[in-house]
Amino acid sequence: MTTPHDLIGPQPRPSDEELAAMPTVRIPWQRPLPRKAPRPGAPLVVAALINTGWATLISVSAMILLVLTARFTLGQKPNGAEVTVALAGWLLAHGAPLTAPIGKLAVAPLAVTLLAAWRLSRAGVHTARGIGARGSGSVLTAAYVAGAIGIVYGVIGFAVGLVVDRPGLAVTPWRAGLHLLVVGAAAAFIGSLRITGAVRTIARATPQLFRDAIRTGVVGALMVLGAGAGLCGLAVALNGSDALELFRAFPSGVAGQAGVTMVCLAFAPNFAVWASAYLLGPGFVIGSGTVVRAGGVVIGEMPPLPVLAGIPHAPLDNVLSSMLAVPLLLGSVAGFLLVRRRLRPRRTRAGDTVLPTPNWWRMLGSAAVAGPVAGLVIGAMTLAGSGRLDGGKPFPVGAVAWQTALSAAVAIGLGAVLAVAAACGRRWISDRPH
Known part of the structure; x- marks a missing residue:
């Protein structure tokens, strides 16, 4: 059986110049593949607890290291009181004043403050990502994330204030909790705004x-x-x-x-x-x-x-x-x-x-x-x-x-x-x- 190809015969291969001069073939748009349903995110409370706890652990560990080094400075061996002193200094870094044997202290070591703020900002990023709010552009969602982290951080501060408050080292627990709530919410809000894309939403309205x-x-x-x-x-x-x-x-x-x-x-x-x-x-x-x-x-x-x-x-x-x-x-x-x-x-x-x-x-x-x-x-x-x-x-x-x-x-x-x-x-x- 004779085919059209046999009647036409073999055709010579076009040169590179002829190929370049040929019109481009446009492929028609195809239907996009159906998107998979997004996985449900973690509960906000759980994500806030985990990420805030991790941020707290890092900043408290840095303060413990600082106190241990200071004791070695004075030629003293660790006696178990370093954790209490470090927790008191950690509260001081958030602006909560404390009363020590040398008097009242109300000057925050800003290096520890900036470390804690950075980790809280990252906690806001990870919490918003964990609940599935990444790229949502919602300022309200970012505020929810910041509020949850602030409340958790404030509760941690109140609990630490209760532990630290003792004769010779006085701290007001409710004031410590309030300071940590404000610092935690403010720092976490910065991180949650960035990861949710709410910064662009605010910028468009400004x-x-x-x-x-x-x-x-x-x-x-x-x-x-x-x-x-x-x-x-x-x-x-x-x-x-x-x-x-x-x-x-x-x-x-x-x-x-x-x-x-x-x-x-x-x-x-x-x-x-x-x-x-x-x-x-x-x-x-x-x-x-x-x-x-x-x-x-x-x-x-x-x-x-x-x-x-x-x-x-x-x-x-x-x-x-x-x-x-x-x-x-x-x-x-x-x-x-x-x-x-x-x-x-x-x-x-x-x-x-x-x-x-x-x-x-x-x-x-x-x-x-x-x-x-x-x-x-x-x-x-x-x-x-x-x-x-x-x-x-x-x-x-x-x-x-x-x-x-x-x-x-x-x-x-x-x-x-x-x-x-x-x-x-x-x-x-x-x-x-x-």
């Missing part, structure tokens, strides 16, 4: 002026805090001989030196915040009668920590006083990043590159609002990293939150506005016909 202001203000605040940390490290390095003498003066040899190092690391974020307050102008106080400002320094009795060797003993001279312009410059950098982001070329869905039309008034408004945003961030960090001690007579330790926040708002906001105005003037000059 005007662009405020979106840019929040981002610019947070960036400016973080840069100022980073500058404070750099200033603290530079001051200790410049006074290395004094710091080394204090470091070697601790008992127990290597163990004592390791212990004081751990204590300095636990309070390292506090020192960075205080140095930021010094750069911003209000300054800080530490110890009995020690006041440190750019315009004047009064040195009194201080704890023998090597990091405190970097505290200046005299006001800044004319050259070093230029450091006070650092927050203004960093605010200008944040404003420049805002302009750069808004003028960045964008791609359309068709693949074309489009230069956006700048809205300078909106950018100026964002830069102005970025100042108060940065002030709130730095003020919150200052409030968390400062407090009062009562070793016979009460005295503050750290910086005044509202003064630091106000100075940060003015410096960063002014710097950002100047940067946007300069970019606007430069664009206006370049666009003028010559």
Whole structure:
């Protein structure tokens, strides 16, 4: 039987140029495969209990390690009381004051605080994922997750307060529970917002002026805090001989030196915040009668920590006083990043590159609002990293939150506005016909 193929005969293979010139064959759209029903997530209570318990275990273990190292610093052997002291310090890291034999303590070690907040944020991520809310975009679901973690964390704090509260080491259990509830809910809310995609939901409902202001203000605040940390490290390095003498003066040899190092690391974020307050102008106080400002320094009795060797003993001279312009410059950098982001070329869905039309008034408004945003961030960090001690007579330790926040708002906001105005003037000059 003769087939059509036999009548036509064999055809020569097309060349590569002919294949390239042939029209592309479009495959018709096919029906999508039916999606499998999503697996039911775990109950919210169970997920919150497991993830909050794990976050608590990590931060408490870090505090126990810190207390054990401190005991070795003093040349003492472990006697079983380290767990109680560590739990009390863990509550202190969440802002719950306690009364010890040396007096009332109300200064949180921010390194432990940040560790606990990070683990609580991860607990919010894992809990939202565990209940099947990943990518749901629901702000309400994120709030439920944060509330559940906050309640569990508050109950843990109340129970720990009951265990720690004893003669010689007093803690108010209900206050400890309240502090942990607030910290736990706030940190978990950040994580649950991110994993559920509710951040995009909130961003779509927020005007662009405020979106840019929040981002610019947070960036400016973080840069100022980073500058404070750099200033603290530079001051200790410049006074290395004094710091080394204090470091070697601790008992127990290597163990004592390791212990004081751990204590300095636990309070390292506090020192960075205080140095930021010094750069911003209000300054800080530490110890009995020690006041440190750019315009004047009064040195009194201080704890023998090597990091405190970097505290200046005299006001800044004319050259070093230029450091006070650092927050203004960093605010200008944040404003420049805002302009750069808004003028960045964008791609359309068709693949074309489009230069956006700048809205300078909106950018100026964002830069102005970025100042108060940065002030709130730095003020919150200052409030968390400062407090009062009562070793016979009460005295503050750290910086005044509202003064630091106000100075940060003015410096960063002014710097950002100047940067946007300069970019606007430069664009206006370049666009003028010559």
